[in-house]
Amino acid sequence: MKRAIFLLILSFFIIDGFSQSTKNTKSATTAILLKGKVIDAITNEELIGVNIFVDGDKMKGTVTDFEGNYELEVAKGETVVYRYLGYEEQSFVIDNQTTIDVSLKEEALQLNTVVISASRRKEKMLDAPASISTIDTKEIQSKATTDISGHLKDIAGVHMMQTGLQGANPSIRGFNGFFTTDVLTLTDYRVAKLPNTGLSQYQMLAQSDDDIEKIEVLRGPASALYGPSANNGVIHIITKSPIDEQKTKFGITIGARQKIKDTLLMKDPNSPRFDESSLLKRGIYGASFYHADTIMNKKPNLDIGYKVSAKYFRALDWKYDDLGDPSTIIKFRASSDSVYYLLADGSIDQNGKGTEVTNERDEQINNGSVDARMDFRFKQDFNFVLNGGFSKTHGIIASPVGALQNEGWNYYYAQARFSWKDFFIQTYMNGNNSGDSYFVPAGGMYIDKSKMYALQIQNSSTIIKRINLSYGFDAFWNRPNTDGTINGENEDKDNLDEYGIYFQGDYQLHPRLTLVAGSRLDYNTVNKKVLFSPKLALSYKPGTGHNFRFTFNRAYKTPGIAGYFVDAKQAEIPQDIEVRNVGTPRNGFHYSFANNPYYDNQLLPQFKSPYGTTADAYYNVNDGSINNLAWNGVLGAIKEQFLVQFGFDPNSPLGGLADLLIGALAPGTIPDSIRHVVKNLNTTTRNFEDNTTWQNTKDIQGLKPSLTYSYEIGYKGVIAKMLGLSVDVYRTDFKNYIAPVTLTTPTVQFDAAQLLAVVAPEIAANYNDPNNEGIKTALDALLDNNEDLGGNGNGTGEDELLNLFQDALNALPIGVITPIETNGADMLLVTRNIGDVTLYGLDVGAKLYLSKSISLSANYSWMSKDSIPIKDDAVFTYVAMNAPKHKFNVGMNYYIEKIGLNLNAQFQWNAGFPVNSGNFIGHQNPTHDMDINISYTPKFWNDHFNATVSVQNVYSRKQQKFVGVPVMGTTGILKLSYTM
Numbered sequence: 011m012k013r014a015i016f017l018l019i020l021s022f023f024i025i026d027g028f029s030q031s032t033k034n035t036k037s038a039t040t041a042i043l044l045k046g047k048v049i050d051a052i053t054n055e056e057l058i059g060v061n062i063f064v065d066g067d068k069m070k071g072t073v074t075d076f077e078g079n080y081e082l083e084v085a086k087g088e089t090v091v092y093r094y095l096g097y098e099e100q101s102f103v104i105d106n107q108t109t110i111d112v113s114l115k116e117e118a119l120q121l122n123t124v125v126i127s128a129s130r131r132k133e134k135m136l137d138a139p140a141s142i143s144t145i146d147t148k149e150i151q152s153k154a155t156t157d158i159s160g161h162l163k164d165i166a167g168v169h170m171m172q173t174g175l176q177g178a179n180p181s182i183r184g185f186n187g188f189f190t191t192d193v194l195t196l197t198d199y200r201v202a203k204l205p206n207t208g209l210s211q212y213q214m215l216a217q218s219d220d221d222i223e224k225i226e227v228l229r230g231p232a233s234a235l236y237g238p239s240a241n242n243g244v245i246h247i248i249t250k251s252p253i254d255e256q257k258t259k260f261g262i263t264i265g266a267r268q269k270i271k272d273t274l275l276m277k278d279p280n281s282p283r284f285d286e287s288s289l290l291k292r293g294i295y296g297a298s299f300y301h302a303d304t305i306m307n308k309k310p311n312l313d314i315g316y317k318v319s320a321k322y323f324r325a326l327d328w329k330y331d332d333l334g335d336p337s338t339i340i341k342f343r344a345s346s347d348s349v350y351y352l353l354a355d356g357s358i359d360q361n362g363k364g365t366e367v368t369n370e371r372d373e374q375i376n377n378g379s380v381d382a383r384m385d386f387r388f389k390q391d392f393n394f395v396l397n398g399g400f401s402k403t404h405g406i407i408a409s410p411v412g413a414l415q416n417e418g419w420n421y422y423y424a425q426a427r428f429s430w431k432d433f434f435i436q437t438y439m440n441g442n443n444s445g446d447s448y449f450v451p452a453g454g455m456y457i458d459k460s461k462m463y464a465l466q467i468q469n470s471s472t473i474i475k476r477i478n479l480s481y482g483f484d485a486f487w488n489r490p491n492t493d494g495t496i497n498g499e500n501e502d503k504d505n506l507d508e509y510g511i512y513f514q515g516d517y518q519l520h521p522r523l524t525l526v527a528g529s530r531l532d533y534n535t536v537n538k539k540v541l542f543s544p545k546l547a548l549s550y551k552p553g554t555g556h557n558f559r560f561t562f563n564r565a566y567k568t569p570g571i572a573g574y575f576v577d578a579k580q581a582e583i584p585q586d587i588e589v590r591n592v593g594t595p596r597n598g599f600h601y602s603f604a605n606n607p608y609y610d611n612q613l614l615p616q617f618k619s620p621y622g623t624t625a626d627a628y629y630n631v632n633d634g635s636i637n638n639l640a641w642n643g644v645l646g647a648i649k650e651q652f653l654v655q656f657g658f659d660p661n662s663p664l665g666g667l668a669d670l671l672i673g674a675l676a677p678g679t680i681p682d683s684i685r686h687v688v689k690n691l692n693t694t695t696r697n698f699e700d701n702t703t704w705q706n707t708k709d710i711q712g713l714k715p716s717l718t719y720s721y722e723i724g725y726k727g728v729i730a731k732m733l734g735l736s737v738d739v740y741r742t743d744f745k746n747y748i749a750p751v752t753l754t755t756p757t758v759q760f761d762a763a764q765l766l767a768v769v770a771p772e773i774a775a776n777y778n779d780p781n782n783e784g785i786k787t788a789l790d791a792l793l794d795n796n797e798d799l800g801g802n803g804n805g806t807g808e809d810e811l812l813n814l815f816q817d818a819l820n821a822l823p824i825g826v827i828t829p830i831e832t833n834g835a836d837m838l839l840v841t842r843n844i845g846d847v848t849l850y851g852l853d854v855g856a857k858l859y860l861s862k863s864i865s866l867s868a869n870y871s872w873m874s875k876d877s878i879p880i881k882d883d884a885v886f887t888y889v890a891m892n893a894p895k896h897k898f899n900v901g902m903n904y905y906i907e908k909i910g911l912n913l914n915a916q917f918q919w920n921a922g923f924p925v926n927s928g929n930f931i932g933h934q935n936p937t938h939d940m941d942i943n944i945s946y947t948p949k950f951w952n953d954h955f956n957a958t959v960s961v962q963n964v965y966s967r968k969q970q971k972f973v974g975v976p977v978m979g980t981t982g983i984l985k986l987s988y989t990m
Contacts, residue, residue, distance in 0.1 A: 040085045042108060047078045048092060051113035053553075057094055060114070065089040065101065093862075097731070116555065116728075127196070127226040127246040129514060129526075130235050131432070131470055131480055139526040139547035139559055141167070141229040141724055141738045141853065150219050152912045152945040154263065154960040154985035156294070156323065158222075158247065159212040164901065164916050166736070166855040166869035167229045167243075169893040172971040173408040174327045175267065175294070175981065176213040176375060182229050182243035183742070183851055184873050184891040187750050187927035188410040188974075191570060194232070194240040197247045198397065200425050200438050201239065205460035206490040206497075208239065208570045211407070213323075214421040215247070216379035216399035220259050220300035220987070221319040223250045229853060230740065231565030231720045234528045234545035237484060237510045241567035241718055252302035252315030253385050261987035263296030267328065268979035270968055283370070285329050294325040294983060313387040320380040327373035327405060328976035332412060332451070335371070339453035340364035344495050344579055352455075356446065371413055371450060375405040397425040408975055410751045410928020411449060411580045411591060411693075411839065414456060418445030432470035434482075439463050451929075452581045459491040481513035490571055498577025500593065506571050508534040514545065524549045532566075536574055537596070541566050541715055556727035565718040569594070569748055573713055573841040580839065580929075584647035586620040587823060589691075591751060591839040599710040599829035599840070608632035615707040615884075617758045618835040619643075619825035625834045629825065631704075631758055634682025640760070640824035641680045645672060648818045674785055675776045675811070677769055684768065685761040688827070690885065691753055691837065693929035698820060704756045707827060707884035710842050717745040734857040744847040747889065751928045754885050755837045757823035762816060770812055777808045839928065847889065850874035864904050871897040876923040890926035892972075894936075897921070910947035915940065930974035937971060939963035958985045 048060045056078030063071030064084060074080045084090060084104050091101045097114040128138035135142055143165050150161055159178035163170040171179040171186050185192050195202045195210035197217055203210050225247050232240035269292060271284040286292055302317035341352040342364065351364025359365065379401035386394040400422045407414040420443040427436035444458040468482030486508040490497055497504045514528030526547035533540050547561040574593045581589040606614040608630060616628035619636055621643035629636045649672050689698040722740040729735055777786055786807075793807030793814075800813055826835040855869040876895045877888045901916040919938040925931060945958040959982070963969075966980045 041083050042086065042104060042106070044082050044084050044090065044104065044108060044110060046080060046110040046112060048074050048080065048094070048112045048114060049078055050097075051115045057097075057114065060092060060094040062090060062092055065091050094731075116731075125226050126248065127228045127244050129480065129516075130468060130482070135726070137524075137549070137557065139524075139549055139561060140232070141722065141736070143227045143229075143736075143855065145225040145227075147223055150222050150225070151956070152914060152958065153943045154265075154958045154983040155219070156325070156981075156983070157213045158215055158217065158219075158225075161225060162227065162245065163918065164867075164869070164899050165227050166899075167738075167851075167853040167871050168227060169871075169897060169920070171892070171975075172978065173975040174373075174375075174406060174978075175325050176323070176327075176377070176405070177408055177975075178212060179408075180210075180212075180245060181893055182227070183740070183853075183871075184849065184876075184893045185242060186892040187890075188408055188930070189572075189751075189928075190892075191239065192242040192567065194236055194244045195247070196244065198249055198395075198425070199246075199427065199434075199436060199466075200397075200423065201440070201462075201464065201486075202247070202423075203239070203440065203462075204421065204442055204458075205440055205462040205488060206458055206492065206571050208572070210245075211403075211421075213375075213377055213405075214379075214401050214403055214419070216319075216321075216381040216401045216421075216423075217247055217249055218298050218300060218319045218321040218379075218381075220261065220298060221249045221317070221381065223248050229738065230561075230722060231563040231718050231742075233532075233543040233565035233718075234530045234563055235512055235514065237508065237530065237532055238534075238541070238566055238568040238715065241565050241716070249383070250302065250317070251385050252317040252383065253304060253313045253387050256303045256315070257300070258302075258990040259298075259300040259987055260990075261296075261298040261300075261985060263294065263298075263323070263983060263985045265294035265981065265983035266292050267294065267325070267981045268292075268966060268968075270328070270977055270979050283329050283331050286326065291326055294323075294981070296321065296323045296985075298322075298987075311389050313385075315385045315387075316383065318380070318382045320378075322378045323375065324377075325375045327375050328978050329373055330371070330406075330413075330976035332974070335412070335450050336369055338366045339369040339450075340366050341448055341453040341455060342579075343455045343457070343493070344498055344577075349579065369450060369453070371406055372404075372415060373406055375403075377401065377403040377405070391429075391431045393427075393429045395425075395427045397423075397427075399423055408972075409449070410930070412451035412929055412974075413449070415448050415450050416444075417447045419443070419447060420445065432480075434468045435466070437463075437465045449578075449580065452579060454579055455495050457493045457495040459493070461489045461491070463487040463489070476518040478516045479513060480515075482511070484508075484510040484512075488571060490575070496578050497571075497575045498592075500575040500577050504571060504575035506534060506536050506574075508532065522551045534568060537568065537713070537715060539715070541568075555729075557725070559722075559724050559726075561720075561722045561724070563718070563720045563722075565720065567716045567718070567748060569713045569715075569841055573748070583837070584650060584822060585643055587757075587826060587835050587837060589753075589837045589839065594710060594713045594840050594842055595831070596712040598712040599831055599838075601707055601709060601827065601829055602628045604628070604630060606630045606632070609705075612705070614705055615827045617825035617827045618832070619758075620835045621824065626830075631688060632686050634684065636824065637682050637684050637760075638679050642678075644760070644818065644822050644824065645676055647822050648672060648676075648815070671785055671789065674782055675773050676815075677772045680765065680768060684765050686758050686824070687761050688756050688758055689823075690756055692931055693753060695931075698757060698759065698823070701756045701884070703882070703887075704827060704884050706882050707756070710754065710829070710840065713748070713841065714746045714843050716748045716843065719743040719745070732859045734855075734859075736853075736855045738853040740851050740853075742849045742851070744849070746843040747845060747847045749842060749844045749889055750892075750926065751839050751841050752885065752926070753837060754840050754842065755829075756827045756884065757837065758825040758827065759823050760819055762819035765819060766812070766816055769815070773812060773815065774808055777811065844880055844883065844889065847878050849891075863906060864902075866900075866902055868900045869898075876921075877926075888924065888926065890924045892923065892925055892927050894921040894923045894934075908949070910949050910953065912943075912945040914943040914945075916943075925973040927973075930972075932973040934971075934973055935969070937969050939967055939969070940965060954989050956985075956987045956989075958987075959983070960985075 048057045060074040072082045088104050092112050093099050125135045128140040128142050157176045169181050191208045228244040232244050269285045298321040300319045305314040343350045350358045353359050354365040381399035383397040403419045405416050407416050423440045425438035441461040447456040465485045470480040488506040490504045494501045510532040512530035517525045528545040530543040545563050549559045576593045578591050602616040605611045621639040688701045688704040690701045720742045724738040726736045789807040793810035795801045852872045858866045873895050876891045879888050898919045904913040917940045922936040923934050925934050941962045943960045947956045962981045968979045970977045
């Protein structure tokens, strides 16, 4: 009774406040008293509060009563409309009938749309044995974004790590970070990732918003159908067929981002890189074109269609200065056996020195792309599609080791697919050429001319009654080509082939109960193991519009080509200590261990020193026999940095000046009793921090696939014909979890306090020695009033000099606890397995349809942990999810159909979380902002013209969305389009 009263009252407000008016404007002789009943077409349930009115005269209307009955005076020839929220509208022309009973069918609300990604075949989203969301054409067209990733930020369970105007890394249910590959991105069934790295760079996708039919987001492991790249989920971008829809559309985009001048990190305080003051220089400009049409032919059963889409985007990204970026660099190209330094024109310096160039990030975004497709359709169930695309991009790409300056990156692909009834086969190629891209922190060139080839076959059939079976085969051939700059000495052995077979069967145990079982076997040519990924789901429908399910997935993640084969220099610490990003070989890494007499003869790891007697000699921590060799090396580094600090070329004749200054003041030898300390390099702050767990150093095992066991209970349904609701509760167990790329080699340094206590008195005595009066005068002038060096103006440079020595001792390692597989005292950034992780979570999504015009939406995602402590590890103290434990989104949409105006507002809030992703370690503060989208398609122009305004972060809250990315504020975009 309460529900009936509620629906009855609601009906009076939803559609223009119909009254129970039966006023007749015609003569009594033409009036007809129309009666009838309105029911649900499937359940036969009486529908209460259905709006019934005469077309063109809504004042002549009524609503159904508690039994679904109605009465309405009408006239012959009038059209009566039956409208009810959540159902398809019906209308009848009145002749002489006096009774009309109506059966209304449910509308295709969001939970009833057809999806493909859950089972790799068409099915209703409500029936899909997985947690899945969709973004349809209407939603895409009502928002102006800088790239496709802008449409994903409001989806339950999805966390977008925004790195700039275009850059964004999506994750599903945690485990985000730079260069994450846990989420599989598809475009029209094609794996849309970069060869070699396996990354999905959304700004490089050629598809335009005008071309997208919908985007499907599949949450949770999907390896049983998609293989090792779908460890956490699938994002599938599906475009339109030119046979189904023909149009020509032009679009232009203009906008601007906020000026931020007081939140930048400045590596050079005398020349801060503030945002441009001119609005034009902070402007956003874009253009798009889409054309789809059919080709006439003489065959009646053949349809041929083609389409071409293109887009262009230009803007100046948010500025960011990293304190670790050097102001000048010498660019270099690494190879398998040496390093080649480059001249200013990009050619190799045959003298092996190279040219020092200014190192300043170029935040100019300049992206363009084109995509073309041709469809052949024989009858309705025989299709052949050819597709190809190309994009060229320029800008900053955030990476685990710092900014990657993208200089003219080309990404291209070609695809052919064929389907006949339930049989599907496709082949495609993805390729790229990274142009002149390089890593900003070190100047290393990033050359990538890799390709990936694929062949996929799938068929579906009904074996026996009530059993539907889908099965298929996937093959991927990865062919990296980096000219030694990324994969170094592994360049000639880095090919990786993957093969997989799978099946999934649906068995209808009962009209309301369905069992889904599937499995997949995969093999790749690097780990040489057959991986088994089963899937089991039980789906129960207690009634129309409701679905409960339980699912189990055993998925897996393989490290990929980079995890096995990367070999790239990322930085260098004076003198001759390289920081290298390297793949983990199949046999792993092994440290040198020995009984250390300085630590009660414990079996402890040893270190290599660039100052040792040989490159591969090992020493115990606190072994004083290395001290004087190391001290001379440290003095050499201090001399070099001293010259650089004052703008002198260390290779010039002035190099002798440092020898004179430092040599005359610092002692030539130090005692063997000076202790050593072990530290970790914090790659975010560039500071060395105490390592209290180095004694736990263990050999690094060869990489293994990470297994994921996921258990999920979910509900999807439509409640009271107006509320779409989805709830997913899950538990995920990770076995042999693959940690992000992290520095795994502790450094060994002098105990600075003890060493300074020994050498400081001698340095002070030499500084004030009358025989060194000239040196003292020069250093007083250079140091005492230099604020950058802590000059205090007290009349002497002695204290500043001692501070320089102290800073140097805290920043200059004398050795590295590094594996025996290295060629010297290298610090290694590696990928490795670190153990088991368990995670619980909840995703809730709801959409309330108050009327055909107004809807409210909300979603909430929770994870039980945002970091996981790791015990007894020499480097890792925790694993970061790099995503928030709590994520909340609420929105409102109001569509005024009569005038074609759509108003939308979305509020997002993300909790803070710890970050540990490659070089970037820290804590992400909570973020919240609101986006507003206004889209207008005037009806008087026959829907040809559209204007969309989107404002992100409308209240201008300056915030950083991830450690190591720029601070961002408000962005406003206007998109104008015309459809012919």
